[in-house]
Amino acid sequence: MPGGEERILRRRISSVQSTKKITRAMELIAATRVVKAQQRAHAARPYANRITSVIEDLAAAGAATEHALLRQSEEIRRVGYVVITSDRGLAGPYNSSVIRAAEREIMAGTRDGRDYSLILVGRKGRDYFRFRNYRIDASFEGMSDTPRYADARRLSEEVSGRFISGDVDQVILVYMEFVSLGSQKVAVRRFLPLATIAEIAELGGGSAEARAAFEFEPSPSGVLEVLLPRYVESRLFSALLDAAASEHANRQRAMKAATDNAEELIVKLTRMMNRARQDAITTEIMEIVGGAEALRSAG
Amino acid sequence: MALQVELVSPEEVVLRTSASMVLVRTSDGDIAFQPGHVPFVGVLLPERVRIYSDDGDSQLIAVHSGFVEVAGDKVAILSDVAELAGDIDAERAAAAAERARAALAADPDDAEAAAALKRAEIRLAVAAGTAI
Numbered sequence: 001m002p003g004g005e006e007r008i009l010r011r012r013i014s015s016v017q018s019t020k021k022i023t024r025a026m027e028l029i030a031a032t033r034v035v036k037a038q039q040r041a042h043a044a045r046p047y048a049n050r051i052t053s054v055i056e057d058l059a060a061a062g063a064a065t066e067h068a069l070l071r072q073s074e075e076i077r078r079v080g081y082v083v084i085t086s087d088r089g090l091a092g093p094y095n096s097s098v099i100r101a102a103e104r105e106i107m108a109g110t111r112d113g114r115d116y117s118l119i120l121v122g123r124k125g126r127d128y129f130r131f132r133n134y135r136i137d138a139s140f141e142g143m144s145d146t147p148r149y150a151d152a153r154r155l156s157e158e159v160s161g162r163f164i165s166g167d168v169d170q171v172i173l174v175y176m177e178f179v180s181l182g183s184q185k186v187a188v189r190r191f192l193p194l195a196t197i198a199e200i201a202e203l204g205g206g207s208a209e210a211r212a213a214f215e216f217e218p219s220p221s222g223v224l225e226v227l228l229p230r231y232v233e234s235r236l237f238s239a240l241l242d243a244a245a246s247e248h249a250n251r252q253r254a255m256k257a258a259t260d261n262a263e264e265l266i267v268k269l270t271r272m273m274n275r276a277r278q279d280a281i282t283t284e285i286m287e288i289v290g291g292a293e294a295l296r297s298a299g
Numbered sequence: 300m301a302l303q304v305e306l307v308s309p310e311e312v313v314l315r316t317s318a319s320m321v322l323v324r325t326s327d328g329d330i331a332f333q334p335g336h337v338p339f340v341g342v343l344l345p346e347r348v349r350i351y352s353d354d355g356d357s358q359l360i361a362v363h364s365g366f367v368e369v370a371g372d373k374v375a376i377l378s379d380v381a382e383l384a385g386d387i388d389a390e391r392a393a394a395a396a397e398r399a400r401a402a403l404a405a406d407p408d409d410a411e412a413a414a415a416l417k418r419a420e421i422r423l424a425v426a427a428g429t430a431i
Contacts, residue, residue, distance in 0.1 A: 043311040050307055050377050054368050057340050149309040149379065214370075217325045217341035226342045227366065230379075237309055 006280060009273035013266055020262035023255045026090065030252035034181065037146070037245035041178070044241055048234045055200045055231065057214045058224055066221070069160065069228045072193050073169035078115040080137075080168035081106060082159055082191065082236075083129075084175035084243040085122030086144045091247055092254030094176060094184075095124040101186045102174040106134075117168050119158060121240070137162070147244055152237035160232055163192045175239050176246035184246040191235070194228065301353055302334055304374045306360060308381045314360070320351040321374050323367050332369050339369040345417050347425055348376060359384055361425040363418055380418075384425050392422035 083102040085095045102125075106116045120126045120139040129136055138158050143151035162168050171192035176184050194200065216223050304321055306314040322331045325341035332339070348360045365378030396419035402412035 040310070044309060046305070046312050047307045047309045047377060050305075050368065050375050053375075054340055054366060054377075057338070057368065057370075152309070153379075214338040214340050217327045217330070217339070222326070223340055223342055223366070226364075230366075230377075234309055 005276040006273055009269055009276060013269045013273065016262050016265050016269065020259055020266070023258040023262060027252055027255035027259055030248045030255060033248040034245060034252060037241065037248055038178070040146075041238065041241040041245055044234075044238060048238055051227065051231050051234050052200065054223070054227060058216075058220055058227070059200070061214055061216065061220050067224060067228055068164040069192060069194050069232060071163075076114055076169040078117055078168045079109050080117045080119060080159065080162055080171040080192075082119045082155070082171060082173045082175075083121065083125045084144065084173075084239060085120070085125035085128075086243075086247045087123040087141055088145070089124060090254060091251040092257075094247055094250035094254075095122070095128075097186050098174060098176055099125055099128050101188055105172060105174065105188055117162065119155075119162075121155065121243075143240065144244060144247065147237065147240035149233070149237055152233050152240055155240070156229070156233040156236050159192070159236070160229060173236075173239055175243040176250075178242045178245040178249065181249055184249055192232070194231070200231075302332065302372050302374050304350055304376070306348075306362075306376045306378070306381050308378055313381045314383060316350065316358075317353065318350045318374075319353050321376075322349040322351070323362075323376070324348075325367065332367075332374055334372050336369050338371075339367070341367050343367055343376070343378065345414070345421055347421060359425045361387065361418075361421045363421070382422065382425065387422045387426045389423060389426040392419045392426065395419040396423065 081102055083098060085098050089095065106118075109116055116135075118129055118134055118136045118138075120129060120136060121141075122144045123141050126136065126139040126141070140151070140155060140158075143155075159171055163171055170190065173187070173189045173191040175187055177187040178184050301317040301319060302321060304314070304316050304318045305312060320331055320333050322329065323341070324330075324344050324346040326344060327341070330339075330341065343362055343365045345363045348362045349357050350360065351357045360376075361380075361382045361384075362376060362378045363380040365376065365381070368375045368377070396416055399412045399416035399419060402409050403416060406412070
């Protein structure tokens with residue numbers, strides 16, 4: 001029957017068209033989310049800088065460096081991995097590349113005889129590791145899209161708690177770092193124990209000689225006691241914000257690619273449909289001409 | 300010369316203003332900063348912070364623990380939660396205070412409820428503009 005193929009193609013084109021509309025909308029949403037996430041990361045910077053600056057003050061004052069979060073273990077028996085993924089998919093290689101990097105780290109650690117402890121952020125990471133029968137010690141959901149500071153605090157309590165209690169001797173953070181809109185890369189960072197406060201101060205880039213003699217209340221080590229947990233929280237918070245920005249940037253890119261592919265597919269399918277229609281018309285004309293010929297020769 | 304005051308929460312800079320004096324409560328007691336104060340770092344208690352502007356007006360801010368760093372003429376107040384009077388929902392704070400009191404009545408050792416009560420009281424005091 002003529003026109004059958006044409007009808008099928010027409011239906012496919014309209015289905016691709018509606019998919020394209022969806023991916024286009026997701027692309028635009030992701031684009032605005034990236035900007036928002038970047039702004040939030042930017043707004044959070046003064047706090048992190050201030051915290052670092054207070055640590056510099058402390059380092060300059062020669063505060064005692066005894067703190068549970070600074071404890072360097074001689075032997076590392078168990079490593080905690082904090083893996084930040086997203087709750088939702090359709091973000092291109094975002095989740096898989098973070099997960100792969102984390103898994104590689106775990107494998108390497110296990111080969112060296114170190115046990116692992118998994119602390120997961122995001123449903124995607126949790127699903128992956130659960131499916132592969134990894135032991136998951138904690139998992140968090142609903143914070144990867146737009147992380148709040150309270151989320152960072154909950155995560156920090158879990159992570160620091162495990163470190164301070166000696167459950168893990170080291171904590172490694174795996175997330176996707178937001179370099180720029182066009183470039184995000186997986187970062188695997190040693191997170192705990194923290195560097196010594198002198199090192200933190202150095203990372204901050206502050207010049208120690210410019211710092212005057214500070215008065216501390218209650219005392220340098222008293223301040224440090226309260227400050228270090230805040231520092232951990234703010235570091236985790238900025239990692240979460242970075243990861244969120246990367247997630248949206250990846251989703252935007254993935255959706256842009258999907259939209260472009262849909263466009264290409266529509267062009268190709270339309271060509272095929274036109275050819276099918278022409279073929280059908282040609283066949284029809286041939287049939288009519290053939291029929292007329294037959295009638296004439298019969299008459 | 301005025302003090303440059305920055306009130307910074309982890310998510311954003313809440314307030315940036317100049318002031319003639321800043322009054323805070325640290326773990327050792329109340330302390331006020333005026334221009335020319337020696338460099339100072341202190342741990343803040345959950346309490347009100349009062350910022351006096353040049354023309355004698357003052358502004359109250361609810362600060363739920365954090366730090367204050369004074370260096371030169373810059374005062375930085377770092378706090379997990381820092382709320383200006385205009386941002387406080389007094390009704391919600393009153394309800395929270397009520398809940399916390401009830402919890403405390405049931406269990407006087409409930410540290411969390413005690414902290415919640417303290418937070419709510421500070422919010423209410425700031426919303427009402429009561430002095431430190």
